[in-house]
Amino acid sequence: MAGARFRSLPFGLRFALRDLLGDPRGFSIFFACIVIGVAAISGVSGLSRSLSQGLAREGRTILGGDASFSVTARELTPEQQAFFQARGRLSEISLMRAMARRDDGEAAMIEIKAVDPATYPAFGAVALDPAVSLAEALAEKDGVDGIAVDPILLARLDVKLGDTLLIGNSRMRLRAQLMSEPDKLAGGVGFGPRVMMTRKALVAAGLVSPGSVVRNATRITLNGNASDEEVKAFAKAADAAFPQAGWDLRTRDAVSPQFSRNLDRFTQLLTLVALTALVAGGAGVANAVQGFVERKRMQFAVLKALGATGSHVFVIALAQVLAAAVFAILLGLAVGAVIPVAAAETLKQLAELPVSASLDLRGASFGALYGLLVTLIFALVPLGRAHEVPVAALLRDDTRSIKLTRYRAGAWAAAALLAALIILSSPDLKLGLAYVGAAALAFGALRGAAWLTMRAARAVPRPRDARVRFALANIWRPKSLTPALVVSIGLTQTLLVALALVEGSIHNELARADAGEIPNFYFIDAPKAEAPAFAAFLAEQAPGAKIEHVPMMRGRIIEMKGVPVEKITVAEDAKWALDGDRGVTFSTDLPANSRLAAGEWWPADYNGPPLVSLEERVAEGLGLSLGDEIKVNVLGRETVAKITSLRKVDWRSFGINFVMVFSPSTFAAAPYMELFTISYGAPSVAARDAMDARLAREAAKRFPMIVSVRVKDALQAVDKIAGQLALAARAAAGLAIVTAILALASAVASGQRARLHDAVVLKTLGATRGWLATTYALEFGLVGLVASLIALLAGAGAAFAMTTMLMKIDFVFPVGAVAATTAAALAVTIALGLAGTWRVLSRRPGPELREL
Template identity: 80%
Template structure:
């Protein structure tokens, strides 16, 4: 009693409008269930995705030392660290050195598999964390040389792929090795990036015995330093700066514990934004549910509003009371959504650690929660201002006789438009990739306008059509265009959700189609890496004999990186987002006397075949534009530890989708003709069936491993499968977020049907009195929902296809595919759900007896 008295006292202290609104809402909260559910789902998804991203980011920061293997790491390709550099590092901290490369592991019968080698010093590796082995052995014991074979620990996938057991001898290069244990986990796995083969860990002595470290071979040597004394973030930064100053021409790639994998962090940021936009789509799709719920609320309160106006309340006072109730419900929903979203990182942390081996530290994200709350507030205003405005200017008499006319709604439409503009601005301001945010705003606005226009056109067409003879179809068409029709709400909620689903299905289908291209022989079957230039002729003859009629290409390949652009270090220039990848570590470089295959010259001239002047270079067009380069500009590159300045004489458009031999940088032949380089080969051939092609692949890999044990065979199909697996995991996350949009769309449909119950009840009672049966009415309503759903599906098909085409061809640069079966299944399922929900929502109307209802009309 005392608590109630205190509550009433506080309530009395509020202004009259707010006090009336809260009393009315607390006394009769009916009709806000779907409204609250739509807001809760959207806000929870947005704040939860942001919280999950921050939790992963904090986990990476907290475990940075363990993941990186030290406070800082320095890596070089095809070159070992000179003694003076190692001595400089050792004077300032504890060293842990590893070497990474790809190779072929083979059985005695020649069966081979691509592996990712990590050569370590068991005495210093790992510097932090622990390697988990099965059976549990000390790492030094597992990697020791015994009985004429070096020990290795392997990913269990390799044992299955080669059908061998622990202890069975294998060959890697010229060294005999024996797997002594399964590698369950390695603390620095994330820092190594994506691998195309199973991990093999061996000692550095074993790697030396393989003979794979030949001049020009693609071996990445990494030195990790754990600092002595001060280990603060500032000290780490000072250390890396001092290292760069001490060895300005070292050409190494530097990473620190707070930026273990810049590419991973950037991709995480982009993927988080994508999921946030999908979650926002779910919130916007639920906006139709908000609008329907508010419309039903105004309908239910119309008598109260009429009484208030009759007693002298102004239209503004009535609007304020109604808005206060809606915003109070929205505030409750937003708080509930934030609470649910805050739990998502904790609920997901265990699964992400176990499945993806990601170092996640569950944490709250105030910024994400604030964005979620603002998004929820703006969506509420966008979809509730116009329905609430209907109670402002309508006269008391019109309210009492249920006049559906909209009078004086211009100011409320302007208010909703301003809220929509604020939402678009917030999306842009909070976006890590402004271009992606802009694409979303434009696409969402266009889709919404298209769907609203389609709804309006559908109503006009339905009204203009000749009256059909079938009374059920006649009733269905009338319901489509009648005042307060469900058509706009249904078309928007169905269309937005189906557009999202179709776009996701088509993007995922395009990714899978890239793997299918490998089966069809449209792209190379194999890349052969680290072919010594002394064996170029012999290996080319072998391939021609092994696969008669195959298309064989080969070019020289080295590894290098751009370090200066027009005399400015790359760390100090502004780079376009789509060109940053070209500066991430070492890239493949080559030289050629003619324009390479799969390239088209778009600017400048190619050098003469016998050119022997200063170094010249041809750049890929988009990379050049992203770096702000033009013909005549100079770049400085570090290749194999030597710096070279080259002038840009041409720009090329590269067909990356060919999966052939392509390079960002192609130099004039005289630039690196005497450098120690390897040859890169590709081979492409067809076969009548996939099984026949797989058989050729297996035989070619086996024979290559037997006759050329130093050459690495990368089967393109397997590489694409690795990428496809990652894409599938990302697509699963996107589908989960899209599932929220489906839920909110279903809620919106339910609220739309509920908002039209009163008009349908009137129709059903009259028609039943005239002899209509429940089945007759069900068919009529089914036709109505089916026709509206068909229109929404057609618009969604066009919009979703267009959005997917733009993403696939313009952003992802892969071929567009249209899986008819998936799209058809999505469309049919949407129609079935629409009709099913519509009939389920009207079942209560269909079951009413006409007698009692007629007495209340």
């Protein structure tokens, strides 16, 4: 039955399948390049979908209820509380930063989470060690409240369970280690270890005062088993009932919009790196197809001699290549489907992320389309040779006079379709356009460099050394490996150089902290009544240090140009400015580390209606300009301010600066805290660390309510996160390296026949194996050097854009790391070239001469 169905296929397809199944030689690298690229693309997409589904499925547990309403430096009003209590069960928590210190003054910053054990957690469970109930761990015993702490704090302060710590004005006892909390993701990223206590203990510690940066979140679990639609309707009703509440509202289907956006961006970045791996393997596809056409030369000649048209032969060859591509794509999709399942448990344990492994049909479809289009881009031109070459030329192995215009046009059309697919499927249009533009520029530069290298090699005066002369001839001769080598090496090394430079720039920020070029400390939550005393204390502790302080409050933009922000579409890179409360300040003078980009600053004695100055890029992303009005909610009070200036801020200085700076009279009478920075140098890193430790200890002793944030520690936390992300990017880039190596191997293999002919002739004339090896090493080394130089420029350009435009840090060029990357690429290129030509070097002339 199967045989009958097979015989019913068109002749060309039937012939192609039989020939492919009977002789699949030469397609191994083709298979590997497609499988790796498609598996990476579909796997990354599937893992992202699994994370998104896990967030949706566990949304109630992560959020701590069906909906969450957060306010900063205040609490919900009795009317708001009554509104929620009538509709469901409440659970309240408070989040803030503070200092925990030992009796000897040694201190560490902590992230406090104050809860009511009777209602928290509403879903899931808190894991403690020892395994006691949360109520027991946090209970007051003998007049001392209990706390559960992150194990990191025990190591940082060298304390153990049963000891006591001073937090604010209270002494609290370490009762348990906090191993996990179900709503950790909803709380965002913190720079200190978590400390859990009761809300009653937080108040008793004296940490909550007017203006304190404490975030109070009220979670509500609606009566009955509410559906997603009912939760959304409730959220709208709450906003309608209290239009001036100014709260940060989250529902269980959108637990963390910022996390979801970052996940989408990072997924896209990894997908583009995986796509680069697929494209880098395109040279392997082209070489494999070229080798296939060479092997089938006599068969195609016979078919044409028997009356088959060029189109018929082309269809047969294309059918074989597409059949191989479909098999490779299906295998890649199968491998990609396993990736989310394999990574699920690891992510749950290491990052406490909810992963719901599932098949991502959309991602699989895009992976398959990418694989098919890359196959067409790199296979059409080699396959065109089977169509255009006449029978006599095939038999003579002469292909110099053929015209491949239509096939090149087809390849360009496939490339244009691939570019359109990348852009249209990209969550971030700018990133998609940037990738396509950068890829086109890189390909153009590498192909241009290959062409110039071949022209230069041909134009160079003939050297006396025959080995150099032969190496240069190999670079420019027909069917040279130069284009394939330059593209494969260049694309891969561009990725490696870009990653090395980005990581180097991140590490440089830590070095800047060590050198005292940026502030040593931020001190937050300094009561304005204590600001003069604290400034004097800092001047006493660090004579000659640069001390700055400004008022600071928390507020959120709720309207722009009279329209609620929920109804306005803003640029992707500006959405963070509307997520929750932002730091705001007021000032008579233009802040340091910023300059006016547009408009005018208000006079020092201005006392009129509220005015505001916005950071230039944020204003552009929000669609705001001079003269527009924004409404902000600060400490529960709504204020409308007119934009009179835009500022360009140097965020890389790490000095005090804000997105929104208001005129002095706007909040002068409001309860606010002061934000301090201090910068000082030291003769050595050790002396500076000692100074940091002493200042933090003394500040915690004399001003226990003020939180000290060591900038170096914050940078190290960011560096750790960046390192984890870079590890994932390096893993994806590693796939590009593998496919590029496969492409190099296929390129070398495709040139074996011509090299074998040359080697036989040269050996007959007396050339030794060492002589030939030196020649090939020169050839591959020169080509690799050209590719490395182009990759160096392209990688440096990409890293410069990422660090200065996206990450807002200084771009540095670590010469050692880049030189090591370049040297390694050259060594691998030469080694692969020599390994691939080893068969040529080891063949004896006699048997080969009889076959030529």
